[in-house]
Amino acid sequence: MKVEVNGIQLSYVDQGEGLPVLFIHGFPFDHQLWQPQIETLSQNNRVIAPDLRGFGDSDIPGDTSSMTQFAADLIALLDLLGIDQAAVCGLSMGGYISLAIAESFPERLLGLVLSNTRSAKDTYAVRQNRYNTAEKVISEGNGFMAEDMVGNVLCEKTIQNNPGLVDFVRDMIQRQSNAGIYAALRGMAERKDRTFLLSDIEVPTMVIAGKEDSIIPLFESKRLVNNLTIGYLEVIEDSGHLSNLEQPERYNEILEKYLESLAVFSK
Numbered sequence: 005m006k007v008e009v010n011g012i013q014l015s016y017v018d019q020g021e022g023l024p025v026l027f028i029h030g031f032p033f034d035h036q037l038w039q040p041q042i043e044t045l046s047q048n049n050r051v052i053a054p055d056l057r058g059f060g061d062s063d064i065p066g067d068t069s070s071m072t073q074f075a076a077d078l079i080a081l082l083d084l085l086g087i088d089q090a091a092v093c094g095l096s097m098g099g100y101i102s103l104a105i106a107e108s109f110p111e112r113l114l115g116l117v118l119s120n121t122r123s124a125k126d127t128y129a130v131r132q133n134r135y136n137t138a139e140k141v142i143s144e145g146n147g148f149m150a151e152d153m154v155g156n157v158l159c160e161k162t163i164q165n166n167p168g169l170v171d172f173v174r175d176m177i178q179r180q181s182n183a184g185i186y187a188a189l190r191g192m193a194e195r196k197d198r199t200f201l202l203s204d205i206e207v208p209t210m211v212i213a214g215k216e217d218s219i220i221p222l223f224e225s226k227r228l229v230n231n232l233t234i235g236y237l238e239v240i241e242d243s244g245h246l247s248n249l250e251q252p253e254r255y256n257e258i259l260e261k262y263l264e265s266l267a268v269f270s271k
């Protein structure tokens with residue numbers, strides 16, 4: 005389905021009934037990152053899984069997609085769908101966006117899941133690398149990125165044992181537009197540090213970490229949870245950065261448990 009928000013067409017999945025859960029994908033993916041969660045969680049919940057601006061079937065934006073802009077798009081989507089509050093689950097860049105929602109629209113949160121993500125901003129070196137990569141994607145296309153990233157986002161065991169998933173992730177990266185990737189890289193480079201916000205988040209927050217995540221090492225997830233007032237950590241074994249795809253059953257199990265506790269809490 006598609007709707008117009010903030011002057012662009014945003015594509016999204018809206019499936020199931022019950023407690024609304026907004027799934028925010030990471031970079032450079034689209035809503036299909038959440039395929040195993042959409043299938044399972046929509047049995048008991050209303051699952052909303054958008055393609056962020058510049059990704060999937062959503063419109064290609066301008067030069068920079070800031071985390072604040074992504075957050076504003078998603079809140080406009082919830083408005084159009086008549087959803088006052090949702091549990092928000094963001095993976096990696098989706099987590100950066102979830103924190104932008106927590107900062108600007110705290111009243112819209114029913115719960116928060118920060119998956120394979122961090123609250124800190126980029127270091128100078130990471131920021132420069134993003135700008136360079138953004139230019140390279142425009143001049144060369146995103147093929148190099150798909151190859152590099154598959155090795156970084158999946159753990160060794162997944163790469164060896166699950167070639168189907170390796171292809172799925174590579175294809176998902178390759179079908180994203182260069183302009184959307186460019187704008188999101190610049191948006192991530194320019195995002196602010198939101199660590200200051202963590203102790204003010206008033207909803208129960210679950211942090212999910214992949215034990216073998218090389219992009220968000222475990223110590224960063226421990227630090228993230230330590231800064232929260234109402235938060236706990238779930239570590240997923242045999243998983244890298246994409247723990248929802250690498251260990252979907254375990255991921256769904258902890259998410260279902262969390263959502264059930266929220267449903268009781270919100271009655």
Ligand code: MLT
Nearest residue numbers: 030031095096097098219
């Ligand atoms: C993601 O999975 O969204 C990215 O790895 C985030 C990042 O590049 O910081």
